[in-house]
Structures are given as structure tokens and as C-alpha cells.
Amino acid sequence: MIKTGRFHLLLTFLGGLLLLFIIAPLLGMFLSTTPQEFFTTAQDKEVTLSIWLTLWTAMMATLVSGIGAIPLAYLLARRDFRLKRFVLGLIDLPIVIPHTAAGIAVLGFISRNSVVGKAASLIGLNFVGHPAGIAVAMAFVSLPYLLNAARDAFSGVPLRLEQAALNLGTPPGRVFFTIALPLAWRNIVSGLIMMFARGMSEFGAVIIIAYHPMITPVLIYERFGAFGLKYARPVSVIFILVSLVFFIILRLLSKEKKNA
Amino acid sequence: MLELHDISKKFGDFSLDGISLEVKHGEYYVVLGMSGAGKSLLLEMIAGLVTPDNGTIIINGKDITRERIQNRRVGLVFQDHAIFPHLTVRENIAYGLHNRKITKEEIRRRTATLAQQMNIAMLLQRRPSTLSGGELQRVALARTLASDPMLLLLDEPLASLDVQIRSGLRRLLRQIHQNGQTIIHVTHDYEEAISLATRVAVLHEGKIVQSGTADEVFHRPQSEFVAHFIGIRNFFPAALTAVPGHTDGTATAVVNDTVRVTLLSGHPPRMGNIMIRGEDIVISRKKAVTSAVNNFEGTVTDIHPGIHGMELHIDAGIHLVAVITKQSLNDLEIKEGDTVWASFKASAVRFIES
Numbered sequence: 001m002i003k004t005g006r007f008h009l010l011l012t013f014l015g016g017l018l019l020l021f022i023i024a025p026l027l028g029m030f031l032s033t034t035p036q037e038f039f040t041t042a043q044d045k046e047v048t049l050s051i052w053l054t055l056w057t058a059m060m061a062t063l064v065s066g067i068g069a070i071p072l073a074y075l076l077a078r079r080d081f082r083l084k085r086f087v088l089g090l091i092d093l094p095i096v097i098p099h100t101a102a103g104i105a106v107l108g109f110i111s112r113n114s115v116v117g118k119a120a121s122l123i124g125l126n127f128v129g130h131p132a133g134i135a136v137a138m139a140f141v142s143l144p145y146l147l148n149a150a151r152d153a154f155s156g157v158p159l160r161l162e163q164a165a166l167n168l169g170t171p172p173g174r175v176f177f178t179i180a181l182p183l184a185w186r187n188i189v190s191g192l193i194m195m196f197a198r199g200m201s202e203f204g205a206v207i208i209i210a211y212h213p214m215i216t217p218v219l220i221y222e223r224f225g226a227f228g229l230k231y232a233r234p235v236s237v238i239f240i241l242v243s244l245v246f247f248i249i250l251r252l253l254s255k256e257k258k259n260a
Numbered sequence: 261m262l263e264l265h266d267i268s269k270k271f272g273d274f275s276l277d278g279i280s281l282e283v284k285h286g287e288y289y290v291v292l293g294m295s296g297a298g299k300s301l302l303l304e305m306i307a308g309l310v311t312p313d314n315g316t317i318i319i320n321g322k323d324i325t326r327e328r329i330q331n332r333r334v335g336l337v338f339q340d341h342a343i344f345p346h347l348t349v350r351e352n353i354a355y356g357l358h359n360r361k362i363t364k365e366e367i368r369r370r371t372a373t374l375a376q377q378m379n380i381a382m383l384l385q386r387r388p389s390t391l392s393g394g395e396l397q398r399v400a401l402a403r404t405l406a407s408d409p410m411l412l413l414l415d416e417p418l419a420s421l422d423v424q425i426r427s428g429l430r431r432l433l434r435q436i437h438q439n440g441q442t443i444i445h446v447t448h449d450y451e452e453a454i455s456l457a458t459r460v461a462v463l464h465e466g467k468i469v470q471s472g473t474a475d476e477v478f479h480r481p482q483s484e485f486v487a488h489f490i491g492i493r494n495f496f497p498a499a500l501t502a503v504p505g506h507t508d509g510t511a512t513a514v515v516n517d518t519v520r521v522t523l524l525s526g527h528p529p530r531m532g533n534i535m536i537r538g539e540d541i542v543i544s545r546k547k548a549v550t551s552a553v554n555n556f557e558g559t560v561t562d563i564h565p566g567i568h569g570m571e572l573h574i575d576a577g578i579h580l581v582a583v584i585t586k587q588s589l590n591d592l593e594i595k596e597g598d599t600v601w602a603s604f605k606a607s608a609v610r611f612i613e614s
Contacts, residue, residue, distance in 0.1 A: 158342070160338060160340065160342045161342055161344060161345075163309050163329065163342070164336075164338060164342035164344075165344070165355065166328075166329040166330045167307055167309075167329055167330075167334070167335065167336050167404075167407075168330075168335070168355055168356030168359070168403065168404070168406075168407045169330050169331075169333065169356055169359045169360075169407050170330055170355070170356065170358075170359050171330055171359070172330070174358075174359070178355075179344060182346050183345070183346055
């Protein structure tokens with residue numbers, strides 16, 4: 001018993017150190033930001049504009065990718081096909097590759113010399129330095145979070161229910177919209193929020209494609225480079241608070257699921 | 261109506277091997293088999309959830325072996341009911357109706373009628389998670405019947421329900437059949453076959469080992485497996501009658517309008533089947549004075565070895581099969597054509613209502 005007790009203490013000690021490591025920097029940053037700095041920064045047009053830009057580009061990236069990601073997730077959950085393992089690996093690729101490298105790859109894909117870039121310029125759109133380009137970069141690195149969550153969500157819907165619906169003479173399209181999607185919806189929503197939160201915090205891939213207009217992570221980097229820690233800190237605090245809101249919503253959503 | 265020709269399938273641990281059967285319009289066809297015999301797999305192939313490796317499935321003359329699930333008009337009631345958890349009972353029943361070109365009013369009307377028939381009208385607003393097993397089964401039946409299937413497939417519809425609810429559901433199934441619905445019902449329980457089937461098939465190790473009327477299959481099992489699996493040899497359609505003056509808990513069942521069998525029963529008068537285990541029948545040369553109240557004199561028509569001992573077929577107005585040891589048979593010196601007495605206690609008789 002005594003030995004287990006000591007071991008338990010050791011675990012608690014090590015775990016506690018790690019938690020401190022997460023909390024201390026954040027707490028330190030919050031504490032070293034004076035209320036005055038906080039409010040001045042919060043009223044800084046450049047800061048608020050960048051936060052709005054970040055929020056809506058991440059939102060667009062999430063919603064537009066959802067149109068393709070949800071059907072793909074359904075296919076991956078329900079069908080077996082050749083190269084499925086390869087596709088599953090491919091989906092996780094954006095998580096493991098360095099984000100600046102991802103940015104370079106995406107830039108090559110959408111720059112004015114590329115096929116996509118040329119097509120876009122026909123309608124007067126240039127991705128580079130444009131919110132649309134930012135959204136593309138965000139989508140590229142955050143898609144795996146939505147795809148994986150949605151795939152798990154669809155896998156969690158018993159196949160039996162879809163078979164029962166088909167057996168009642170229902171066409172597959174209607175089965176998808178009336179059975180699979182409603183039953184998977186809650187988990188898909190948490191996937192959407194996860195993708196949104198991840199897109200919002202992207203820096204590496206975005207800065208390659210668009211330094212301007214400035215999303216908040218880029219703004220923080222710029223203030224740090226130009227003016228130093230003291231000026232980068234309040235922006236970071238505000239941005240973290242905004243991110244926390246979404247993180248809390250996510251946790252509430254997944255908690256609700258357990259109760260249901 | 262439905263023809264299966266030489267259907268074979270290997271599917272995980274289950275396999276079916278050369279299944280051929282024919283179900284006629286309006287039949288109540290019961291497939292009996294132990295768990296693992298491939299009963300569910302058979303239904304899933306007829307419904308189109310699984311494609312057979314070999315063979316053809318024909319409904320009303322049309323080959324549907326590779327037809328899509330949604331175009332077959334074969335309603336399958338799953339053993340686990342598969343009720344849509346996010347919809348109310350009403351929405352579940354109406355689900356299939358939305359596939360047809362009928363008005364909202366018509367959907368409402370049909371849903372209400374079905375709910376009435378299935379005796380679940382008071383549950384229409386409820387969520388499936390609040391329903392009992394028997395209620396879920398009725399919702400599943402209503403939902404499937406709403407899609408107006410040509411053929412109704414039931415996967416162990418009475419399993420895991422308690423006795424009271426089971427007999428109510430059995431009555432409901434009989435009523436659905438009487439309305440003209442062709443039904444295939446798979447089960448491991450021979451009582452369901454006795455009380456519901458117009459025809460019975462026994463499925464064993466992926467093959468149909470015997471099929472015919474319940475009478476044929478139960479009285480003349482053609483293989484050791486069937487005899488063993490079914491176990492019960494003596495069952496007779498009978499009318500249960502209340503006997504005035506009997507206050508000791510006994511009742512009389514009349515078989516073929518002539519033979520009267522005394523049994524213990526609390527049932528009110530009704531039609532049904534009585535069953536007596538062959539092992540419970542005592543054979544004697546002369547009428548013996550025992551505690552058995554049922555004593556029948558009859559002629560031995562056949563003697564042959566069975567699984568549990570020698571089987572004696574006796575024509576005593578009803579066809580009784582008694583199981584006795586070889587030793588007793590020798591001691592009593594019974595041969596075919598002899599006259600013997602068959603006796604059994606009232607408590608050895610089981611009544612299954614129909």
C-alpha cells in the first residue's frame with residue numbers, strides 16, 4: 001500500500017509539473033498585461049479588423065470545405081474501396097507536414113502562374129494576398145480535423161438503421177439526409193468547430209500566402225518583430241480569449257452528447 | 261410468390277448451402293433453426309441487404325437477386341427492431357409513407373390506422389428510447405406494414421419478450437396474416453411454428469433439412485436432427501372448454517371434436533394446441549389404476565428406435581407417440597397391432613393458445 005501511495009505521489013508530482021507548464025506561460029502573459037494595455041489594444045482598429053478577418057476567413061474555410069468533406073467522410077465510413085487506406089493516410093498528411101512547407105505547396109497551387117490561379121484571375125480573383133487565399137491555406141491545414149470527426153460520426157450511426165430505411169423503399173439520398181446526417185450531426189458540428197478553431201490559429205501556411213491583409217496570428221508576429229514582447233502580448237491575450245470562447249462551446253457540445 | 265433457387269452464401273461465420281424453397285401467396289412460412297443456422301442471413305438475402313454468392317431469388321415471377329433493396333417491396337422487421345432513435349413513434353411509422361406520392365393528410369390517416377391496429381395509438385408522440393421491447397416490436401411492425409410490402413419477413417419477432425407480451429404479439433401476427441399478408445418468420449422456438457405456421461422449414465447447418473406442414477414436420481421428422489431439435493411429437497389442435505363444476509384447476513381440451521384430454525389450465529375457453537412429451541406417456545397392457553387422469557386405449561401402429569428410446573406410435577383416436585426404453589418394450593412384449601393403454605397426467609399437457 002505504502003509503495004503504491006508513493007508511486008501515486010510521484011505520478012501526481014510529474015503530472016502537476018506538466019500542467020504548470022501549460023498554465024504558467026498563459027497566466028504570466030495575462031498577469032503582465034495591464035488593464036489599460038488590454039483596453040487600448042482592444043480598441044485598436046488594426047487589431048479588431050484582424051480578428052474579424054481571422055474569424056470570417058476561418059469560418060468560410062470551414063463551411064466551404066464542409067460541402068466536400070461531409071460527403072467524403074460518409075463515403076469513408078460506409079464504403080470499402082481500393083486505395084481506401086491510402087486515402088485515409090492522405091487525409092492526415094496536412095497534420096504532419098510542416099505548415100510553412102504546406103504554405104509553399106498551396107502557394108504553388110494557387111499562384112497566378114498555376115492553372116487554378118489562371119482560372120481565378122479570369123473572374124478577377126487573385127488568391128495571393130487575398131482573404132480567399134488565406135481561407136485556402138487555413139482549409140488545407142485544418143481539414144483533417146473535420147474529416148476525421150465526421151468520419152467517426154458517420155461510423156457511429158448503426159448501418160442497420162440505414163438498411164431499415166432502404167428496406168422501407170427509401171432512396172439512398174433521402175436515407176442520407178433523414179437518417180445518417182441527423183444522427184451524426186452533433187459530432188459533425190464538433191468537427192466543424194475543431195476545424196474552425198484550428199484554421200483560426202494557423203500562422204505558417206497563411207503567412208506564405210498572405211502577409212497582408214493581416215490575420216491576428218500574423219499581426220502578433222509583426223508586432224513582436226517590430227515593437228517587441230510588450231506590444232505583442234495584449235493582442236495575444238485578446239486573441240486567446242476569443243479562441244477560448246470557441247473551445248468552451250466545443251466542450252459544452254461534446255458534454256451534451258454524453259448526457260443525451 | 262417467393263422462390264429461392266439453390267441459394268448459397270458464405271458470410272463470416274455463417275454459411276447457407278443450396279437453399280431452395282417456395283412460399284405461396286398468403287402463407288405463413290416459419291423457418292426453424294438453432295442460433296447460428298443462418299436464419300437471419302436468409303432473410304437479409306431476400307431483403308437484399310446481402311447478395312447471394314449463387315442462386316436466384318424470384319418474387320412474383322421476377323428475378324430480384326440483384327435488385328436494389330429499396331425497390332424490392334420486401335419488408336424486413338429486424339430482430340433488434342432498428343427503430344430510428346431520433347424520430348417519434350409517429351415519424352417512425354410514417355417514414356416509408358413519405359416515399360409515395362400521397363398527401364400529408366393521407367399519411368396521417370394511414371399512420372393512425374396502423375397505430376390503431378398495432379395497439380400503439382397512445383404511443384405516437386413518444387420517443388423510442390422510452391419504449392419497452394414489445395412496444396418497439398409493434399412500432400417496427402407498423403412501420404414495415406406502412407410501406408405495403410408484398411412479403412413480410414420477421415426475424416425472431418417474439419424472442420426476448422416475456423410470456424404475456426409474447427401471446428399478445430402472436431395474436432397480432434396471426435391477425436396480420438389473416439388480412440392476407442404473406443409472411444416468412446424465422447425462429448428457434450418450435451412453439452411459434454406450431455401456433456403460427458401454415459408451413460414449416462427446418463434449417464440446419466446452412467441447409468433446409470425438412471419442410472412441410474407443421475403436422476408433417478413434427479410428426480414425421482425425417483432426420484435425427486429434426487427429431488431432436490423439435491423434441492415434441494404429440495401436439496394437436498384442440499378447443500379448450502370450461503367444464504362446469506371443475507374447480508380444481510383442470511380443464512378439458514377437445515381434439516378432433518371427439519377425444520377429450522384433461523389438463524391443468526387457467527385459460528378461458530379458446531382454440532389452441534395441446535402438447536404432450538413422448539417421455540411423459542406411460543404404456544401398459546391393461547388399464548392401470550394410477551394418478552394419471554388421461555387414459556386412452558389404442559392400437560400400436562409402429563415401433564422404431566428414436567433418440568431418447570423406442571418410439572411407439574399409438575392410434576387412440578389421436579396419433580400418440582410414446583417414448584419408452586427398450587427394456588420396457590421387451591418386458592411388455594409389445595408388437596405392432598397390439599392393443600395397449602397410454603396414460604399421462606393432466607400436468608403433462610401443455611396448452612398453447614392460437
